[in-house]
Amino acid sequence: MLELRDVTVRHGPATVVHHLSLSIATGELAALVGPNGAGKSSLARAIAGTHRPVEGTIRFAGADITRLDAATIAARGLTHLPEGRPLALTLSVRDNLLSGAHVLGSLRRARQRLDDVLPSFPVLMDRLDQSAATLSGGERQWLVVARALMARPKLLLIDEPTLGLGPRAAHETLTVIAGLRADGTTILLIEQNAALALDVADRVLVMGNGRIVTEGTPRSLLDDPGLARTYLGVALRPPHASQEDRR
Amino acid sequence: MSDFAIGLASNIGMLAFVALSAYLLLISGSISFGQQAYFGLGAYAAGIATALWDWPLMVALGFGALIGGLGGGLVGLLTRKLHGLYFAIATLAFAEMTRIALDLWHYQRMVDGEFVGPDGPNGFNGIRRAFEDGWDPATFMLLIWALLAVTLLALILFERSRAGVTLRATGEDPVLTRLLGADVARLRVTTAAVAGAIAGLGGGLYAHLNTYIEPRLFDIMLGVHALAYGLIGGLGTALGPLIGVLIDIGILESTSLFQGWRMIAFGGLVAVLLIWRPRGLLDEPTVRRLRALLARPARHA
Numbered sequence: 001m002l003e004l005r006d007v008t009v010r011h012g013p014a015t016v017v018h019h020l021s022l023s024i025a026t027g028e029l030a031a032l033v034g035p036n037g038a039g040k041s042s043l044a045r046a047i048a049g050t051h052r053p054v055e056g057t058i059r060f061a062g063a064d065i066t067r068l069d070a071a072t073i074a075a076r077g078l079t080h081l082p083e084g085r086p087l088a089l090t091l092s093v094r095d096n097l098l099s100g101a102h103v104l105g106s107l108r109r110a111r112q113r114l115d116d117v118l119p120s121f122p123v124l125m126d127r128l129d130q131s132a133a134t135l136s137g138g139e140r141q142w143l144v145v146a147r148a149l150m151a152r153p154k155l156l157l158i159d160e161p162t163l164g165l166g167p168r169a170a171h172e173t174l175t176v177i178a179g180l181r182a183d184g185t186t187i188l189l190i191e192q193n194a195a196l197a198l199d200v201a202d203r204v205l206v207m208g209n210g211r212i213v214t215e216g217t218p219r220s221l222l223d224d225p226g227l228a229r230t231y232l233g234v235a236l237r238p239p240h241a242s243q244e245d246r247r
Numbered sequence: 248m249s250d251f252a253i254g255l256a257s258n259i260g261m262l263a264f265v266a267l268s269a270y271l272l273l274i275s276g277s278i279s280f281g282q283q284a285y286f287g288l289g290a291y292a293a294g295i296a297t298a299l300w301d302w303p304l305m306v307a308l309g310f311g312a313l314i315g316g317l318g319g320g321l322v323g324l325l326t327r328k329l330h331g332l333y334f335a336i337a338t339l340a341f342a343e344m345t346r347i348a349l350d351l352w353h354y355q356r357m358v359d360g361e362f363v364g365p366d367g368p369n370g371f372n373g374i375r376r377a378f379e380d381g382w383d384p385a386t387f388m389l390l391i392w393a394l395l396a397v398t399l400l401a402l403i404l405f406e407r408s409r410a411g412v413t414l415r416a417t418g419e420d421p422v423l424t425r426l427l428g429a430d431v432a433r434l435r436v437t438t439a440a441v442a443g444a445i446a447g448l449g450g451g452l453y454a455h456l457n458t459y460i461e462p463r464l465f466d467i468m469l470g471v472h473a474l475a476y477g478l479i480g481g482l483g484t485a486l487g488p489l490i491g492v493l494i495d496i497g498i499l500e501s502t503s504l505f506q507g508w509r510m511i512a513f514g515g516l517v518a519v520l521l522i523w524r525p526r527g528l529l530d531e532p533t534v535r536r537l538r539a540l541l542a543r544p545a546r547h548a
Contacts, residue, residue, distance in 0.1 A: 048426075074428035086426070088419035090531045098409075099416035103428035107409040129539065131532050151428060 001026045001186045007056030009046045016042040018210040029181040031189045031197035034207035040190045044159045048080035049073040075103045077154035085140050089133040100147030121146045138169030155186045253384045259496050260391035264449025266476035266488035271442040276418030280470045281338030282446050284345040285315035287465030289447025290454035297376035298363050311451030312444040319443015323436040349462035370461030377455040402485035475517050481529025
């Protein structure tokens with residue numbers, strides 16, 4: 001579904017991503033974890049077309065998208081949810097959702113799509129005619145995710161969805177994201193909270209200093225606590241791990 | 248209706264065009280201090296078309312809108328990547344350039360024994376086609392309001408369209424412009440062109456009602472008022488700017504309530520509203536509530 005070959009990203013004189021290669025299979029929920037400054041968000045922007053890499057190729061759904069602009073990439077089904085939860089706060093929840101379906105071509109199709117998306121987000125269903133500004137942080141994140149789904153994306157590139165959320169809202173948000181994968185959407189989840197990410201991901205890519213340091217299943221990563229401590233700065237204690245697991 | 252009331256209604260209608268023009272850009276997230284330029288361009292273009300080229304009034308009004316739209320589209324194209332303060336300054340610079348260019352422009356012809364046409368700072372006299380064709384002030388006022396009603400209806404329908412929803416969403420957060428898969432640069436240029444055309448149509452009407460125009464009329468004060476009308480009346484619906492004009496011209500200017508203090512009252516009103524209701528009286532939540540109220544009896548019926 002998504003394949004990066006030798007991608008290098010620079011911010012001015014600083015190289016933030018070094019000759020990075022990775023691939024995401026269709027239907028997979030891959031998590032990209034790593035400390036602050038590892039280059040995760042820069043990589044996401046390069047994939048989404050908002051910051052062009054200086055080297056390498058990015059292929060999505062069989063086509064080279066390295067030189068395409070962000071709007072064209074979005075129209076092809078790669079939807080980027082950047083950190084910060086950008087929303088039109090004075091607009092209603094409904095209009096925010098409808099704006100996500102621009103690529104579907106007509107408002108009639110957008111309304112039909114709304115009927116498909118809403119059942120997964122009962123909180124939003126009750127608040128369709130409220131301003132987005134009246135939603136809590138967690139609800140705003142769900143709105144951002146739901147708006148992305150409106151475009152029928154093939155791949156969701158979700159950057160730090162739990163940033164600034166309380167533990168409960170963060171957990172619920174990742175549950176929603178895991179639910180999307182179950183519905184067949186391919187997801188690349190960028191998450192600093194490695195413990196939460198490992199809980200939902202099929203595969204984990206660990207990034208440090210602009211490179212993929214290691215990758216594997218959440219299980220294999222947990223079995224190497226030294227690695228987790230070195231690159232994530234924390235000893236991992238995923239919420240689902242039992243006492244026996246840890247021993 | 249008295250002559251005073253007809254004049255007042257005409258003024259409100261004509262200013263509403265330039266207010267709607269600024270409003271359309273406001274909801275797309277752009278603050279323009281330059282919509283007066285397209286009002287002026289439309290006034291000159293429509294005036295020249297009837298007074299010098301002898302075109303029929305309606306065609307000339309359309310020509311004024313076209314020239315306003317071309318001006319707006321051109322500036323929109325040049326400024327499509329500018330936001331915030333930079334966009335505002337660029338639009339003001341273009342408007343001032345236009346006004347100064349009109350100050351320097353002489354294009355006159357002998358018509359019925361007198362020179363007619365733009366004469367630099369001396370203005371442009373003799374745009375009498377409307378009254379030669381038999382329009383009296385009352386019927387011309389109706390024409391202004393009929394065209395305004397059509398424009399308002401078109402804008403209200405546009406706002407409920409896919410492009411309208413996208414325009415408002417991207418206007419609020421520029422980051423969204425890159426995420427929704429919309430060609431926002433094209434949307435912004437088109438919006439600027441349509442906004443220019445709306446102002447140009449109002450300008451053509453203005454020229455034919457007053458029969459005389461001069462570059463000084465299209466200075467920044469008109470642009471600032473155009474912006475303020477939307478901010479007072481509200482950015483939740485195209486009816487907002489019209490309410491702004493009604494408050495300023497219909498109440499503050501036409502009544503002797505404030506006399507010499509009108510600008511102070513108007514400025515104070517803008518300041519108070521910007522603090523109390525930054526998106527105007529009819530802001531988005533108010534419009535949603537009103538719509539829900541209006542929809543309820545219809546549903547019961």
